[in-house]
Amino acid sequence: MGQTFAEQILGHASGRNDVQAGDMVVVNVDLVMMHDSLSPSIIETLHNELGAERVWDRDKVAVVIDHVAPAATVRQAEQQQHVRRWVAQQSISHLFDVGRGISHPVLIEEGLVQPGMLVVGSDSHSTGYGAAAAFGSGMGTTDIALALATGKTWFRVPETVRVNAVGNFQPGVSVKDFGLWAARTLRADGATYQSVEWHGVDFLSWRERMTLATLSIEVGAKAGIVAPTGLGAEHTVPAWLRVENDAHYSRVVECDLSTLEPQVSVPHYVDNVVDLADVGRVAVDVVYLGTCTNGHYEDMAAAASILKGRRLAPNVRMIVVPASSESLHRAASDGTLATLIAAGATIGTPGCGACIGRHMGVLAPDEVCVFTGNRNFRGRMGSPGANIYLASPEVAAATAITGYITHPRNVLQSTEQAVFA
Amino acid sequence: MPRIWVFGNDVNTDQMVPGRYAPYMLGANDDVRRYAFIEARPDFAPNVQPGDLIIAGPNFGCGSSREYAPLALKRCGVGAIIAPLFARIFFRNALNLGIPCFTADIREQVADGDVVDFDLAAGLITNNANQIQLPPPEGWMREVWAEGGIVPFYRRHGRFPATGA
Numbered sequence: 001m002g003q004t005f006a007e008q009i010l011g012h013a014s015g016r017n018d019v020q021a022g023d024m025v026v027v028n029v030d031l032v033m034m035h036d037s038l039s040p041s042i043i044e045t046l047h048n049e050l051g052a053e054r055v056w057d058r059d060k061v062a063v064v065i066d067h068v069a070p071a072a073t074v075r076q077a078e079q080q081q082h083v084r085r086w087v088a089q090q091s092i093s094h095l096f097d098v099g100r101g102i103s104h105p106v107l108i109e110e111g112l113v114q115p116g117m118l119v120v121g122s123d124s125h126s127t128g129y130g131a132a133a134a135f136g137s138g139m140g141t142t143d144i145a146l147a148l149a150t151g152k153t154w155f156r157v158p159e160t161v162r163v164n165a166v167g168n169f170q171p172g173v174s175v176k177d178f179g180l181w182a183a184r185t186l187r188a189d190g191a192t193y194q195s196v197e198w199h200g201v202d203f204l205s206w207r208e209r210m211t212l213a214t215l216s217i218e219v220g221a222k223a224g225i226v227a228p229t230g231l232g233a234e235h236t237v238p239a240w241l242r243v244e245n246d247a248h249y250s251r252v253v254e255c256d257l258s259t260l261e262p263q264v265s266v267p268h269y270v271d272n273v274v275d276l277a278d279v280g281r282v283a284v285d286v287v288y289l290g291t292c293t294n295g296h297y298e299d300m301a302a303a304a305s306i307l308k309g310r311r312l313a314p315n316v317r318m319i320v321v322p323a324s325s326e327s328l329h330r331a332a333s334d335g336t337l338a339t340l341i342a343a344g345a346t347i348g349t350p351g352c353g354a355c356i357g358r359h360m361g362v363l364a365p366d367e368v369c370v371f372t373g374n375r376n377f378r379g380r381m382g383s384p385g386a387n388i389y390l391a392s393p394e395v396a397a398a399t400a401i402t403g404y405i406t407h408p409r410n411v412l413q414s415t416e417q418a419v420f421a
Numbered sequence: 422m423p424r425i426w427v428f429g430n431d432v433n434t435d436q437m438v439p440g441r442y443a444p445y446m447l448g449a450n451d452d453v454r455r456y457a458f459i460e461a462r463p464d465f466a467p468n469v470q471p472g473d474l475i476i477a478g479p480n481f482g483c484g485s486s487r488e489y490a491p492l493a494l495k496r497c498g499v500g501a502i503i504a505p506l507f508a509r510i511f512f513r514n515a516l517n518l519g520i521p522c523f524t525a526d527i528r529e530q531v532a533d534g535d536v537v538d539f540d541l542a543a544g545l546i547t548n549n550a551n552q553i554q555l556p557p558p559e560g561w562m563r564e565v566w567a568e569g570g571i572v573p574f575y576r577r578h579g580r581f582p583a584t585g586a
């Protein structure tokens with residue numbers, strides 16, 4: 001019988017090749033990611049609790065300052081300073097400082113994450129490395145400290161849920177709608193302790209695939225791996241990593257992308273997903289485009305294509321926080337950024353921004369936000385009294401123009417009418 | 422005697438400790454214990470006593486990898502958490518911190534505020550005359566609990582749990 005991606009990668013990383021779902025394995029990790037928010041406690045656990053003096057391999061650790069970047073308080077500034085000094089003292093090769101962007105896209109852009117690798121990160125959305133067909137998994141402080149000390153971690157080899165896409169999107173519908181459809185179908189615990197495989201999306205860039213990979217944790221998954229087929233030349237797929245259709249899947253679901261309508265996740269749970277058409281008229285205060293899920297160049301370009309020649313509705317603030325400096329640079333080079341700014345949007349420093357309610361656009365009580373991110377939990381972006389709706393960059397842009405949650409088609413059609421009038 | 426605190430379904434780590442109250446955001450001498458369920462259940466942190474039990478619905482601890490969420494519960498002295506399904510990262514973090522988690526649905530058999538007897542070794546809750554037997558955890562989990570968490574476990578055994586190596 002064939003193996004799932006999770007079985008192939010964990011088998012390879014454990015040196016046991018023949019592993020199956022349910023086996024317990026000790027694996028060598030290819031890369032450990034840690035970010036500013038948890039690095040101080042990881043460093044503390046590594047040295048003071050585990051008694052390790054050095055990380056096991058200075059070339060296989062990536063430290064990213066993204067969660068509050070640049071620092072908003074003296075306390076954070078001090079802790080970031082402490083982390084930078086530690087990186088220097090440990091001679092760690094990879095530090096991505098303020099402005100470089102969110103760890104998940106940045107480590108792929110830097111070529112540090114390749115198909116078939118095993119990556120652990122101090123962040124639940126480390127499933128995002130599955131965009132490059134790596135097994136990425138989020139862990140807490142202690143597990144990451146153990147991985148830093150030993151270069152190893154342990155897993156129970158997960159069962160796998162397979163999500164198949166067929167067809168392609170209608171105009172105004174995009175990969176976020178597919179990801180939200182999956183959350184709606186599988187539910188928040190539908191892949192707990194399991195991995196998710198995404199198939200049928202060879203036409204997507206790795207950045208678009210990251211939408212699916214990061215949303216995998218929102219159905220509870222240990223890893224969310226997009227099939228390595230169709231990846232660009234910058235990624236080398238090892239010969240042993242293959243789609244094996246006779247692998248055992250705990251569940252298979254299929255989505256016909258050509259019939260998919262825009263999806264919206266309504267407060268306060270990610271799997272509270274409905275068709276946009278069923279949301280009703282929801283007036284919006286803030287449109288926020290950003291995060292590891294949908295803050296990439298492609299997302300800004302999709303929003304710009306709708307906002308081109310238009311203005312934000314009065315009373316709507318639109319905040320754009322690019323996921324990485326590379327995405328920002330591309331958007332600045334081809335006019336995407338100018339389009340967004342001309343429409344009335346403002347641009348933040350690449351990083352996590354207000355995704356966890358710490359800075360750069362936190363919400364007031366009763367405010368309504370359309371957010372291209374991945375969590376609409378109560379209080380996630382600031383006040384627990386705020387309401388967060390998750391949607392695609394296309395829906396976010398259309399909403400910014402009208403001031404209420406809007407199907408991109410309605411905005412695009414109204415121009416066509418204007419042109420012919 | 423332990424008191425029962427009942428929580429609902431899909432309790433996420435943003436509810437346990439919002440990101441705005443992370444140790445990263447607070448003064449160096451502040452204790453994350455004070456912020457356990459600060460917005461979702463403000464009566465929890467001021468009243469919870471060491472040994473109290475959390476009983477919840479499925480998918481307890483979903484969301485972020487923040488270990489300070491279970492750490493806050495540990496600092497509150499939570500004796501065990503019992504839910505029909507735990508989110509994976511939370512479950513692992515709780516194991517690493519030595520917080521016993523039992524996978525069982527006992528919401529029908531207890532009510533918020535009940536005062537019970539709890540025998541951790543036997544996995545037995547006694548609520549008035551009613552005895553609730555929790556399913557035994559896998560042996561390797563007990564080994565980690567017995568050491569008080571993964572760090573003391575690793576320091577003593579030099580290996581990861583349940584892996585033999």
Ligand code: SF4
Nearest residue numbers: 125291292352355356
């Ligand atoms: S953008 Fe949001 S979800 Fe992504 S890593 Fe940052 S805080 Fe986490």
